Amino acid sequence: MPPVLFISAGEASGEHYGALLVAALRRRLADAQFFGMGGERMEAAGLERIVRAEDMAVMGLTEVVRHLPRIYGELRRLKRAIRQRKPDVAVLIDFPEIHFRLAKEFHRLGVPVIYFVSPQLWAWKKRRIKLVQRYIRRMLVIFPFEEPFYRARGVDAEFVGHPLAELPLPFISREQFAVENGLDPARTWIGLLPGSRPHEIGDHLPELLKAARGLAESHPAQSFEFVIPLAPTLHSAQRAAVARLASEHGRGLAVRLVDDARAALLHARASVVASGTATVEAALIGNPFVVVYRVSPATYAVAKRIVTVPHVAMANLIAGRQVVSELIQHDFTAANIVQHLAALLPDGPVRQSMMEGLISIRDALSRRPEAGEPAQAGAIERVAAVTIDELGHAAGKDKTVQA
Numbered sequence: 001m002p003p004v005l006f007i008s009a010g011e012a013s014g015e016h017y018g019a020l021l022v023a024a025l026r027r028r029l030a031d032a033q034f035f036g037m038g039g040e041r042m043e044a045a046g047l048e049r050i051v052r053a054e055d056m057a058v059m060g061l062t063e064v065v066r067h068l069p070r071i072y073g074e075l076r077r078l079k080r081a082i083r084q085r086k087p088d089v090a091v092l093i094d095f096p097e098i099h100f101r102l103a104k105e106f107h108r109l110g111v112p113v114i115y116f117v118s119p120q121l122w123a124w125k126k127r128r129i130k131l132v133q134r135y136i137r138r139m140l141v142i143f144p145f146e147e148p149f150y151r152a153r154g155v156d157a158e159f160v161g162h163p164l165a166e167l168p169l170p171f172i173s174r175e176q177f178a179v180e181n182g183l184d185p186a187r188t189w190i191g192l193l194p195g196s197r198p199h200e201i202g203d204h205l206p207e208l209l210k211a212a213r214g215l216a217e218s219h220p221a222q223s224f225e226f227v228i229p230l231a232p233t234l235h236s237a238q239r240a241a242v243a244r245l246a247s248e249h250g251r252g253l254a255v256r257l258v259d260d261a262r263a264a265l266l267h268a269r270a271s272v273v274a275s276g277t278a279t280v281e282a283a284l285i286g287n288p289f290v291v292v293y294r295v296s297p298a299t300y301a302v303a304k305r306i307v308t309v310p311h312v313a314m315a316n317l318i319a320g321r322q323v324v325s326e327l328i329q330h331d332f333t334a335a336n337i338v339q340h341l342a343a344l345l346p347d348g349p350v351r352q353s354m355m356e357g358l359i360s361i362r363d364a365l366s367r368r369p370e371a372g373e374p375a376q377a378g379a380i381e382r383v384a385a386v387t388i389d390e391l392g393h394a395a396g397k398d399k400t401v402q403a
Contacts, residue, residue, distance in 0.1 A: 002031040003391055006087040006111075007047060008038065008078075008102065010056045010095035012196035012231040013277035014117055015039035017163055017380065018093050021116070022046050024384040029391075035085065037078060037098075039233045050081045054233045056098060071098070079105050086111065089391045091383070093117050100128065103135035112137040112390045116160075116383050122149045122309070129153050137390060140383055143318060144364055158386075161367030161379040164277075164284050170263040177267055181258045187223045188345070190215070191264050191271030191287065193278045196231035198238050201245070203294050204274050204332075209249040211272065211337035216253060218338060222345075225254040227268060229261035270344040272337055275312055279324070283315040283361045288344040288354045290325045291315070292332045300329050318364050323357030 005025065009018035019041035022034055026046050035048040037056065043049050051074045075098060082090075082105055090106050092099040096119035106113045118141045121128050132139060132155055139150050139157040150157035178185040192212065194204035205228070212226045228246060230239055239257075246255050258264050261278065265271060265287040273279050275293040282289045291313040295303070309317060316322050325340040327333070343350045367379070377385075 002033055003029055003089075004033045004035070004085060004087040005029075005387070005391070006036045006082060006085075006090040006106075007034055007042070007093070008036040008091070008095070008099065009042065009093040010037060010053045010098060012039070012233045014093040014095060015042055015053050015233060017117065018042045018047070019045040020163065020380045021091065021093075021383055021387075024380050025387060028384060028388060035081065035087070036090075037074075041232060051078050054235055054238075056095075075101060078102060082106065082109070082111075089114065089387055091116055091387055094119065096128070100131050100135070103131065107135040112393070114138045114140060114383070114387055114390060116140045117142055118146050118150070118157075122146065126308075129155075138386055140386060142365070142379060143314070144367075145317070158382075159367060160382040160386075162280065162284075162365035163379040164281055165362060165365040166378040167262075167284075169285065170260065170266050172260070172263050174267045177258075177260070177263050181227075181256050183225055183227070183256055184223075184254075187225045187254070189264075189268045190224055190226050190341070191268035191273070191282075191289070192226050192228045193261065193265075193271060193273040193282075194228070195274035195276060196233060196278075198234070198241070200274055201242055204292060205242070205245050206249045207294075207332060207334055208272055208292070208337070209246065209253065209255070210334035211341070212250065212253055212255070214334050214338040215341060218342065219345075225256060226250065227264045228255065228257050229264045230257055230259055231261075232259070270341055272341060275314075275326075275328070277314075279313050279315050280318075280361075280365075283318075283324075283358045284365065286355055286358050286362075288324075288351055288358075290327060290337060290340045290344070292327045292337065294329055294332050315358070315361055318361050319357055321357075323354060323361065 007018055009015045015038055018038050022042055022045040034046055037051040038047050038049055039053040086109055090111050091114045094117040103113050113136050115136045139155050140160045141147055142162040144159050147157045147159040174185050192208045194201045194208055216224050265282050265285045271287050271289040273282050273289045275291050279291055311317050312326050312328050313324055315324050327336050
């Protein structure tokens, strides 16, 4: 019988990694079956979607509560499929609120679980380390400081490198990007990245556009265009909602919605980025940026009591110091954004210092191949190799695994 693998991701960044992983595993396991939760890219790569990732991507205490009936309904659907098909191995990518529940189900069924992209237990919810110790066979992490954190607590953890650190810069030229997106290459482009989840966009984009207006008014001699990348996990109605927000709050500004976030970051002079994976993308591409984020007052009050790390932005945590400015909750105002963003636009010591800091972050996230590994081995290939190794342990008695 062909091997059966469950692979699950619930947000834009994890869904991207999931698509790459499914493709990598299919190259090695031609007859394997893949099912689980994911987005359109994972489905295109060969995953049978039991649950759509775009229906599950909510974040924050009060935000999750509002969507609980739907979330639990989809979770029950996943569990039914797991019990019916009992996969040989499960790979869970980030998204801890759902995936720890699934890990418990897999443990009950005797299915080994690989967790790729660690939840931020080192920042808060350290009590959940017991769930990792109990239910997770292998923890594959993408930030170097995470491996010693888990190993000190008896978890089999490995830093596999960050997938984004291995990507080449986008090949598209500034001129071609301008043609494809109705931009003027002679103007100064500012990236506005409000987040990948609909509620993040609704919470962040109006303030970002208010800041865009303030920047344009305070620099009348400079001609700006504001570029808003859309997450691939947004469906058509959600994309239309973003367009309405941009039109309403960006009236009179040159605002463009685009699909390629990495190209936008490459060609923007500077950006404002919601805390999350996009901050790592901006750091790796070398685009100077300001980090923002806002949650509900209840979520923030809880987080403020239990978060123990000195920085919010992942870029700063990786660097071990503040490389980029963080404007969180009450500090997230248009006036503050304009102040910090304007300092990054001209050539000079402020911009140069940040760009040097971003280079150090790229170096920290790049893992060199070890002895015996192919020279081209990257994070996704390492995860695929671990998955096949676990598949061999779990199903070697009656299945042939093609390495």
